[in-house]
Amino acid sequence: MSIELLELHLYYSMTSLRAVLASNIKKRRKILCISQAALAEKADTSTHYIAQIEQMKKFPSSDMLERLAAALELDSPELFTTKTFKDEAITSVQEKINSDLEGMNKTIRERLSVLKKHST
Secondary structure (H helix, E strand, O other): OOHHHHHHHHHHHHHHHHHHHHHHHHHHHHHHOOOHHHHHHHHOOOHHHHHHHHOOOOOOOHHHHHHHHHHOOOOHHHHHOOOOOHHHHHHHHHHHHHHHHHHHHHHHHHHHHHHHHHHO
8 A cells, every 4th residue: 555545544544533533422422411511621621622522623632532531431442432322322311301200209299298288
């Protein structure tokens, strides 16, 4: 393979890695219901830098990849996997719904108790 072809291959491989990383970070943020700002705070970086990674304009260092993975509650290699986070997303949504329902039930019980006290 000529040097030009090798460089072109490396360029497209890197572009692909950037695309997978950007997509996975965005997807995982959505699953965790966190903003770029919240992720930046957890990873000890700037919101602007997170945006640049997600727009494929920057590629993080190995240290930053570790921090991002930890902030996203993933193992580092999972940042580059092409699997979907479908099951995790479903579980996350189910947990959020259950939590919300518990809160609503508590509020309803409290209001019913107040109503009962006032009606007697």
